[in-house]
Amino acid sequence: MxxxxxxxxxxxxxxxxxxxxxxxxxxxxxxxxxxxxxxxxLPAGVAGYGGFWRRVLAAILDALIIGVPLALVQGAITPGIYDEQLTAEAARADLIWSVVNILIWWGYSAGMHSSVYQATLGKMIMGMYVTDTAGARISFARATGRYFAEILSAMLLLIGYLMVAFTRRKQGLHDIIAGTLVLRRAR
Ligand SMILES: [Zn+2]
Incomplete structure (x- = not known):
């Protein structure tokens, strides 16, 4: 067991x-x-908390499923944004894409985490889902808070993510700020 x-x-x-x-x-x-x-x-049907490496794998899957196609579309629409030397036009396109990327990732992350699936595709594949600390599905607003707190986790030299490996309930900084848990389904 x-x-x-x-x-x-x-x-x-x-x-x-x-x-x-x-x-x-x-x-x-x-x-x-x-x-x-x-x-x-823990609620029935839950095997435990989503561990650090399982969550890293889920993030890599999300990057492959969403990030790679997104980057390809951007490169196709505005060639030159991945060049070493940006032209003024490409630099402006790069800035716009940065904003668009944040909006798309926000919509994807908050939309999926607050949906009936309670997980991004990467988390679903890895058998995990997000709840509040009482085990209930989170609202879009809370999922939005979690997403922007996740940017903070990433900015702190990923220390906010590393906290997943060291906290009792495997909460990253963004989980603690948003009051969320990442649970792992029993198979
Ligand atoms: Zn044990």
């Missing part, structure tokens, strides 16, 4: 996770969570 806290596999008869020590039985976990506040009470 898989540990609901760290996601690692354990023997079927194990009572505690050999990797992180969490109780594997949901009833035991709830009891310990109540007593100590240490473990979260």
């Amino acid at each position: 898989f540990c609901s806290q760290c996601g690692k596999e354990n023997a079927a008869e194990a009572r505690f996770c050999v990797h992180c020590g969490a109780p594997l039985d949901p009833e035991d976990l709830r009891a310990v969570a109540r007593e100590t506040g240490h473990y979260s009470d």
Whole structure:
């Protein structure tokens, strides 16, 4: 069985996770969570939190699915924007595309995260979805806050993303700011 806290596999008869020590039985976990506040009470059907590398892979998939076609379209519409030496015209097109890119990624990220899928295509493929800290679907407004907080996470030398690897509920800075969790579906 898989540990609901760290996601690692354990023997079927194990009572505690050999990797992180969490109780594997949901009833035991709830009891310990109540007593100590240490473990979260994840909803049924959830295997755990989306870990760092799983989320990196989801981001790479989104970049391939959305980012690459977008870059190709931009290069086709305004040739010269990827040149080393930008002409004034290409520099202006580059600036406009930067704004368009932010709008498209915002619409994609906030739209998908607040949709019934609660995930971008990359997260869907990686078996993850986003909720608020109570496990409910987030609104477009909250998803918008999360998206712009994610830009902040990226600007802080990616430290905001790295926090996923070190926080108990695997929250990046943007998750903490927006009050969101990334959950991993039980297979
Ligand atoms: Zn564990």
